[in-house]
Amino acid sequence: MILRHRRPPCFTTSPAPNRRSDPGAWVRLWRRVLTIALGLFLVLLVPGVSYVQALTYRRSATWQMRSVEWLRDHGGSPLVDRIENWYYTAHAPTGSAPDPAALPAVVPGAAATVSRFAPSTHLPVLAGHSPVPGEGAWVAGRPDPAGAPAVYTSFVRPDPQHPSVVAGVAWIRAGDTRAHLVAGTREPGGAPWPGNAQVAPSDVPRLVATFNSGWKINGARGGFYLAGRTARPLRAGQASFVIDSSGVAQVGVWGRDVTMSPHVVAVRQNLALIVDNGRAASGLMANQGQRWGNTRNQYQYTWRSAVGVDARGDLIYVGGVNLTLKALTTALTDAGVVRGMELDIHSAMVSFSSWAPSAPGHVVPAKLLPNMSRPADRYLAPDQRDFFYLTLR
Numbered sequence: 001m002i003l004r005h006r007r008p009p010c011f012t013t014s015p016a017p018n019r020r021s022d023p024g025a026w027v028r029l030w031r032r033v034l035t036i037a038l039g040l041f042l043v044l045l046v047p048g049v050s051y052v053q054a055l056t057y058r059r060s061a062t063w064q065m066r067s068v069e070w071l072r073d074h075g076g077s078p079l080v081d082r083i084e085n086w087y088y089t090a091h092a093p094t095g096s097a098p099d100p101a102a103l104p105a106v107v108p109g110a111a112a113t114v115s116r117f118a119p120s121t122h123l124p125v126l127a128g129h130s131p132v133p134g135e136g137a138w139v140a141g142r143p144d145p146a147g148a149p150a151v152y153t154s155f156v157r158p159d160p161q162h163p164s165v166v167a168g169v170a171w172i173r174a175g176d177t178r179a180h181l182v183a184g185t186r187e188p189g190g191a192p193w194p195g196n197a198q199v200a201p202s203d204v205p206r207l208v209a210t211f212n213s214g215w216k217i218n219g220a221r222g223g224f225y226l227a228g229r230t231a232r233p234l235r236a237g238q239a240s241f242v243i244d245s246s247g248v249a250q251v252g253v254w255g256r257d258v259t260m261s262p263h264v265v266a267v268r269q270n271l272a273l274i275v276d277n278g279r280a281a282s283g284l285m286a287n288q289g290q291r292w293g294n295t296r297n298q299y300q301y302t303w304r305s306a307v308g309v310d311a312r313g314d315l316i317y318v319g320g321v322n323l324t325l326k327a328l329t330t331a332l333t334d335a336g337v338v339r340g341m342e343l344d345i346h347s348a349m350v351s352f353s354s355w356a357p358s359a360p361g362h363v364v365p366a367k368l369l370p371n372m373s374r375p376a377d378r379y380l381a382p383d384q385r386d387f388f389y390l391t392l393r
Contacts, residue, residue, distance in 0.1 A: 199389050210351070
């Protein structure tokens with residue numbers, strides 16, 4: 001048997017194009033380069049234009065707040081949630097007493113006297129710790145035309161493990177006031193809403209209080225209804241702030257405590273009730289199904305706010321820094337709330353001001369807590385977020 005060596009197969013390749021002799025090769029190369037460059041430009045241009053618009057949109061907001069909201073609106077919510085959970089749970093408050101600069105000024109002679117016009121709830125002083133001047137004492141605010149205060153303010157310390165934590169409390173007599181909901185320039189979205197995203201100028205002389213609303217509507221797990229328009233469908237079972245045509249506000253579960261009727265003019269929903277029947281809602285700290293925000297949100301030490309009603313139907317607002325959801329709930333129940341809902345959270349969002357006359361036809365605002373970061377007159381200019389205000393009847 002004769003073995004023959006086979007010659008390996010021959011492979012031939014075409015010579016590389018000589019760009020000097022093939023001008024078309026340069027044209028094709030530059031077309032590819034320009035196509036890639038244009039694609040990258042467009043990929044970066046669209047979000048770039050969107051971000052610039054977010055930074056320059058007509059509204060009252062810091063660039064940091066605008067940046068975080070833009071990131072959330074463009075798919076970044078999971079990342080923002082992780083960062084917030086890490087930061088706010090890792091920075092528990094310290095100290096055995098509040099910073100005096102973070103407390104409302106104690107005005108001699110301003111403490112409320114016991115009367116049928118004052119809050120019925122006696123606010124507690126934190127047990128086991130030295131009392132702080134002004135702690136738990138109701139201070140009378142703007143009077144109605146008959147001379148009875150329409151608003152009282154105070155502060156409590158709702159976290160026994162962290163005695164430096166303070167929550168401001170405001171009580172507003174329902175029979176003296178009318179409630180208003182105003183849509184912002186960005187929230188709840190949709191076509192322009194009536195009101196120009198600010199307190200109506202004609203209402204300013206009668207202002208009693210201005211305060212923030214709830215989470216952004218796409219994270220509130222609820223709806224928004226105002227003046228016959230629905231921005232997001234109202235959801236049964238969700239915590240709801242409801243205003244009727246007479247200006248009376250209620251807080252309750254939609255479909256159980258409050259429902260739609262011809263008299264309803266505004267509904268703002270936000271998550272689930274945190275106080276029900278005068279007690280913390282069942283399952284609050286477990287947060288099953290993320291009823292109160294993303295997982296572990298309830299443990300964040302951050303600015304939080306809430307609103308509720310007491311047994312007489314009067315409104316109570318609570319807000320403060322370094323509050324977990326449990327501490328916020330405790331502040332509400334300490335103030336006598338029977339049904340309460342969380343509003344917005346984090347420093348740039350939480351705002352409450354009470355208003356009092358300084359001269360005929362003129363009023364001046366005072367922050368509920370002096371370390372609230374936004375201006376006291378925040379809502380006299382167009383704001384990006386929806387909000388509430390109360391006027392004298």
